[in-house]
Amino acid sequence: MPKLLVVEDNEMNRTMLVRRLKRLGFEIVEAENGRDAVAAVHQHRPDLVLMDMNLPTLDGWTATRTLKSDLCTAATPVIALTAHAMSADREHALAAGCNDYVTKPIDLPQLLAIIETFLPRKADKNVQ
């Protein structure tokens, strides 16, 4: 199964998202802030990153920019978890280099559809 990095500082939101994704069979790595997230990407090489934008220590935009400017990690898709549609977070997220965004509260089917578009060869990986 693909490995996902979930970056979210709010413990309840993180636990919730992690539990639901694990139930679906994803392998999950967690991070609480942007700095840990960048380190986790280097260490665990996840297939995709779900990144909250309002994070302590290093915010999601900066973390994404860091990842996207590093050749080793630039290819890893980053999905922004933003506040709802009207917020400027969405524009900032895309400008920072996020590949797509999902507004909170997360609609799981929608999130899965987006993950699907970035990990189309999920089946192939399973074979490996």
Next chain:
Amino acid sequence: MRRLRDASLRRKVTAIVMITSLVALAMAATGFVVYDRISFRDGLVKERSLLADMVGATSMAALAFKDQVEGRDILQALRVEPHVIGAAIYDAQGDPFAIYTRGGGPPFAAPRVASDRAIFQNGHLLVFRQIVLDGKRIGTVHIESDLDELQARLRRYVATVVGVTAAASLVALLLLSPLQGIVSRPILDMVATAKRISDQKDFTVRASKYGDDEIGALVDAFNAMLDRVQQRDDEAREARTHAETANRAKSSFLANMSHELRTPLNGIIGYSEMLTEEAHDRGLEDLVPDLERIQTAGKHLLNLINDILDLSKIEAGKVQLHIERFDVLPMIRDVVSTVQPLAAKNGNALTVDLPADADRLALVSDLMKIRQSLWNLLSNASKFTEGGRVSLSVRQHTVAGTPWITFAVSDTGIGMTPEHLGKLFEEFVQADSSTTRRYGGTGLGLAISRRLCRQLGGEITVDSEPGVGSTFAIHLPCMVEGVEESGATLALLAPAT
């Protein structure tokens, strides 16, 4: 007079001074002329009387001896006076004794003798002087002169007066241009000040004072008035700043509050969703409806909070436009598919009427904000219509040469009365208070949509009839002006490979 009233101050001052000085000059000149004429005539009368007396004195002998030849010789001496046109000597009985006629003229007809007098008659001066010897009148001398000298003198005089007047006027005009500034400059300065204030709305400007006259008093009054206006302006500005600060604080509070409320709410919704999934997994199907109610209630509450957050953000001026080029058709499909379940729930048929070239229709605007507004109208129509029809029609047209697009959402729902229509776009106002209970919602949707549309340079209009239905229309310019198409963001929107 009317022309003078509308003339510039400069001209007025010039005109007034010139007219006044010309009248004074003319009166003075007239006085001089009249005085000179009188004194000249007096002088002439004395001179001619004296001449007549002299003639009389020299002709006494001739009269005594009745020597007419001598008399004529005496009179011939008058040749030296070219203005004497004729003269006569009468004897004691009053009969002409000798007559003189100026050379070249018609023979002089001596008038009837008269006592001592001088008469001006037909432009001539007639002088009679008696010749008295030892207290006895022995004859009379009469001299008639023309007044050509007087006329010539008068002509010279008029010419001089005209010349002097012209010269004086010229000098007055030359003197006026610098001098009239004394009167006009303070006034013109004040006019310029007033104009600058009204143009630039700068109430700190003051008119400068040139002297302590009436205009000076006017300048003082004008400046005092400006002080008051400035004071009031400052107060108003302060009050406005105060109100704006308070409003921003309120909006900021609402935004923060909404944000804080959403976090626990996300937990409620998320955990109830997880529980629903668990319940399915463990075969506890009887719990599912209750869990779903928690979800629905949670999502409803979240929508309300989101609406309040949106409105407070718009009010706080925190909503930024994200202008991009996008196709209309995918947006419509997207919104319609989102609204479809809502319409179906109330048994409504949802139809879409697109123009023939819909697939080529593109806008340069804010996709999310248009989508949100459109969704608002469509979900309202679906909510307030039962077993009816909700239709969306898209139409392109031109307003003052620029392309516009209109999205019209019509329903066959409950409709509204004109009073309701008036309050429709106000915050927290629904057609009537029972609506909230029956249909839910915050009543913020239309207020938000209208603000969004206005931000995009457009407007929302409504047309409704109670019991028949309503038509809400979003009118937008196809290209939002004054905002550059954000190419950078466009590039980022393309899916990364």
